[in-house]
Amino acid sequence: MTGLLLMLWTLPQEVSYPELLAATHDLEALAESPASGVRAFQFSSFDRRSLAGPDDSEAWFANDDRGHYLRTEGEEFVLAEVEGPAAITRIWSANPSGTLHFYIDGGEKPTWSVPMKTFLGGEGRLPFDSPLCAVRSRGWNSYLPVPFNRSLKLTATAGDLYYQIGVRTFSEGTVLPSFSENLLIEHEVAIAKTNQALIAPGFKDVRKILKVGEARKSGPWTVDIQGEGIVYWMDIEIISDFKKSELPDLLRTLRLQIGDLQGNDIWVNCPFGDFFGAAPGFQAYKSLPMEMTKDGHFVCRFPMPYSDGFRMSVYRDAPGRTAFRMRMGFEPLELGEAPPLRFRAGWKRVPNLKTRPMSDLNVLKAEGPGRFVGCALTVLNPVRGWWGEGDEKIFVDGESFPSIFGTGTEDYFGYAWCDPALFAAPFHVQSRCDGPGNFGYTSLARFHLADSIPFQETFNFDLEVWHWEDLEMDYAMTAWWYGAPETGSSFSELPPLNQRLPAPLPEADFHRVVGALEAESLEIMQTTAGQIGPQEMSAYGDMWSNSGQIWWREAGMGEQIVLAFPIEEAGPHRIKVALTKAPDYGIVRFFLDGRPVGDLVDLYAPEVTHAGEFDLGIRNLSARSHRLTVRLVGANPQSTGGGVMAGIDYLLLEEEASP
Secondary structure: OOOHHHHHOOOOOEOOHHHHHHOOOOOHHHHOOOOOOOOEEEEEOOOHHHHHOOOOHHHHOOOOOOOOOOEEEOOEEEEEEEEOOEEEEEEEEOOOOOEEEEEEOOOOOOOEEEEHHHHHHOOOEOOEOOOOEEEEOOEEEEOOOEEEOOEEEEEEOOOOOOEEEEEEEOOOOOEOOOOOHHHHHHOHHHHHHHHHHHHOOOOOOOEEEEEEEEEEOOEOEEEEEOOOEEEEEEEEEEOOOOOHHHHHHHHHHEEEEEEOOOOOOEEEEEEHHHHOOOOOOOOOEEOOOEEEOOOOEEEEOOOEEEOOOEEEEEEEOOOOEEEEEEEEEEEEOOOOOOOOOEEEEEEEEEEEEEOOOOEEEEEEEEEOOEEEEEEEEEEEEOOOOOOEOOOEEEEEOOOOOOOEEOOOHHHHOOOOOOOOOOEEOOOEEEEEEOOOOOOEEEEEEEEOOOOOEEEOOEEEEEEEEEOOOOOEEEEEEEEEEEEOOOOOEOOOOOOOHHHHOOOOOOOOOOOOOOOOEEHHHOEEEEEOOOEEEEEEOHHHOOOOHHHEEEEEEOOOOOOEEEEEEEOOOOEEEEEEEEEEEEOOOOEEEEEEOOEEEEEEEEOEOOOOEEEEEEEEEEEEEOOOEEEEEEEEEEOOOOOHHHOOOEEEEEEEEEEOOOO
């Protein structure tokens, strides 16, 4: 354990600003049992009609979650007011504007006033640098700690805001630095080091287990450790041959179970892929505690203390075998008379979930003492419309009204405005959104680290099911938390395999080219300049496959993007690319794995139109990931805006007979 940082969560003491920053990435501290009186709660703009409680269902699911605050003072809107010692751990907004005023420790005048967009979104410079401050899929997030000793009042000059402000308290007598602009300037080096630690967490240098094995229907693959200690990380790779199309079913067929050697206390019981934070299938992403690497590794960095031995088992609940290669970092340690909490994870799926009447879906009920550290959500939406207006409602230690009441599902996960753009950051992830719009599967995760939620007796996390349409959906949820040995939760045995396998995509009500690799779903390996992201194209007609394209804009001549695409069966393939033409699009050239292919393509047209497919020729492709480069090389004289844009609908790979 990391001594001083563990005390940060428990005993009263003097805590420095660098130590508060370190809490954003100190995973070991999460296993410490929370001290009595230490709390986490949230101020937000939730619809105040919901204060009527669950007995009034119309009020309980009210959705006007904008422009609500504690009160007004002159021309300022009071967003949060709280006594210390405490710290703000997270501020989120969908529409930041105006100025934030921080009144610290009883000051009659603001200790600091700063534009809200600057504080939340970062400016690519210290102290507002990524990933502590960043915009993720239109959601503005700041994880910069805002500490205070006696009190904080946070006001805004703009009142029509969506916002969430997370706060955590410290034990009475704890001395914190008082927040100010000078405090941030003084600790810019520590902020820069924290950002680097969040981006590149690495693996703790401890003892390692290296093991290769197989899971079969007849028996699990098992890794055992004797005695007591802590497993700090695991890195698992599936080394069996499989097709990418088989992964969604395979990762639900495999079942991960972790507990003590005797099987008396099972801490983790999840489908293999869901445990690592993204589903269905393999969605490459990187966060601080969990990761699915581009080369196929499943990584967990949540520490797992054990006192009666440690056993990790992977079961295969179908005929066949799956081979694994694993590295695991651990350290034998004496955990003492008051051992740390156990890491826990559970999973549930709710198929055919009706969106009317509106309801609350339980994510986790757990017994204390413990600490909630995150959850993942996979949703299957049969239409393009928005499914995620639902607020999070978190009740701690028997509260009659939730101390954390949110403003929307995407707000909880740190993005905004139903944005389908993918993102991966240390604390939150949207690793999949099929589209167009929000059709198909969406996979999300959020990790509570410095903003973990401690509880002494009970924890109850409900999430509203709030879709704009009356239909049926499919929800699957993974929860991660720390709990005392042999404490209970709402999770039971996993359902049988046929109830775990992911449902197929619903029949689409839009045009989709069979076999197309949709450009908006391909991995973007490089963008030398400009902005790139998915664009909904239904406003221009029904010619675009999946009703969307990848839109590259604000680029320049000679700049390029590189898209990765997989080949599963080696051999000759005819390569076709479907493109868009528009008044402000340029002339492009294509490269396959660095070599020119096809002819120059002029994407200018007086109106936005689908340009059809362009044949890039036949190439012999090996079974691996390949790179398609799109380079802007010129502009039609009639093109507006310099011709520094391009749009790509899909890539089509047709197998050809070998010569």
